[in-house]
């Protein structure tokens with residue numbers, strides 16, 4: 001049933017410029033660092049001489065959380081708006097499909113999109129590092145972690161924003177919240193705050209804790225959202 | 236015993252302490268076309284939303300195909316096609332893709348899409364994005380979506396909204412053919428009796444959330460029978476004369492009205508009057524149209 005819903009959601013995204021959105025974040029991040037390293041090439045190369053690749057990845061990592069949360073906000077709002085726009089909820093939810101499947105399908109589609117973004121980010125980082133002449137000793141594990149660890153740590157926020165977007169007709173509220181969260185996510189305010197997990201999941205020593213917290217928190221918020229969505233009245 | 240496709244008991248929905256629907260006992264049998272009538276805000280859409288499981292009733296029960304909706308919602312919805320209020324659609328997709336998005340969920344055969352587009356007369360527009368459609372075309376697409384899963388029960392909320400007269404006629408013919416050709420049961424809501432009069436065999440009239448009439452179309456027609464108006468020289472006295480010979484009547488000014496219209500009865504009344512020296516100037520039949528009756532049923536209790 002889940003797959004049917006996703007299959008249908010996929011079709012509804014046709015012509016919404018989704019792949020452009022998916023690439024926008026990672027390409028933006030890479031372009032920013034290309035500029036940074038291009039302008040201050042000699043200086044940065046000297047200061048990161050011990051670990052050129054590590055220096056590059058750390059520079060990118062600072063901006064991954066804000067790009068990630070912006071992407072989450074836009075994606076969730078887009079997925080929800082497809083149904084809100086002409087009140088398609090009443091048609092969709094009168095079909096023989098469970099509401100949990102409908103909700104989870106949107107979540108899965110958003111997660112797949114973000115996953116693709118993470119892959120694009122990894123490929124972009126490799127291209128940039130090679131382009132800058134940092135050599136072929138690729139720190140592949142770190143390159144993969146660069147996008148995926150913050151993404152997993154951001155799952156609670158994805159579930160929360162998706163829930164708000166799908167249940168609130170007025171998208172201004174979740175979008176505002178998403179943007180505020182995105183900006184704040186650049187700062188390691190406090191470890192217990194889910195908002196800081198995307199940053200810490202890459203930066204901190206004990207990354208696994210933030211990954212586990214993200215996955216678990218994501219599941220809890222997702223389930224809460226599903227239960228609420230399944231019970232509410234549809235206008 | 237008759238097989239009920241839809242059966243509700245004590246169905247109610249409360250919004251902020253106000254009942255939008257209260258204590259509704261709906262009974263719709265297999266193969267019927269049920270006209271669900273009522274003025275704006277009577278609770279038609281609210282009832283239909285409850286029947287489709289879109290909103291939770293505040294009280295009461297719903298059985299569809301003899302199964303409780305609360306427990307078997309998905310099994311039931313598999314056999315139901317619906318159109319609620321104004322049509323829903325994905326504007327950036329073509330009509331075909333709109334139907335395909337639904338088909339992927341309900342697992343209908345692929346060629347069913349062109350079939351239903353053909354039924355509602357949209358085959359030529361199938362490839363255009365729906366946001367460029369007129370209201371009537373969107374409405375047709377909504378009806379096509381409802382038919383897509385070859386349902387046994389069709390629930391249509393004001394399906395002719397926005398259609399031109401030719402379109403209304405077309406949809407009416409289409410709906411009329413449903414029970415005959417496919418054994419489909421239809422629930423169709425409307426503001427206007429005249430719109431469902433020619434297709435419904437049962438009507439339910441709802442007013443301020445309460446069902447005020449539920450019976451066959453034939454029985455509604457019967458209630459709409461006319462009366463005779465007689466203009467006589469002295470209506471007060473004439474009324475007494477008629478009363479003495481067992482003919483009840485009312486007088487309004489110089490007019491006297493009697494409730495039955497069959498020839499024998501009218502002839503007897505005139506005979507009695509003439510025999511007792513009254514002049515009878517005019518005898519007119521007054522037909523109460525169905526629409527008038529409907530308005531009276533709906534209007535009662537208005538303007539508190």
Ligand SMILES: Nc1ncnc2c1ncn2[C@@H]1O[C@H](COP(=O)(O)OP(=O)(O)OP(=O)(O)O)[C@@H](O)[C@H]1O
Pocket residue numbers: 235250254255273274275276277278279280281282426
């Ligand atoms: N979500 C809601 N919140 C509060 N009140 C509601 C809600 N939905 C409907 N109502 C109220 O319930 C009543 C019945 O509304 P409903 O839409 O069922 O009427 P209707 O018979 O379909 O009318 P129409 O012919 O105009 O479509 C109205 O008084 C309306 O204001």
Ligand SMILES: [Mg+2]
Pocket residue numbers: 279280281320392
């Ligand atoms: Mg309505």
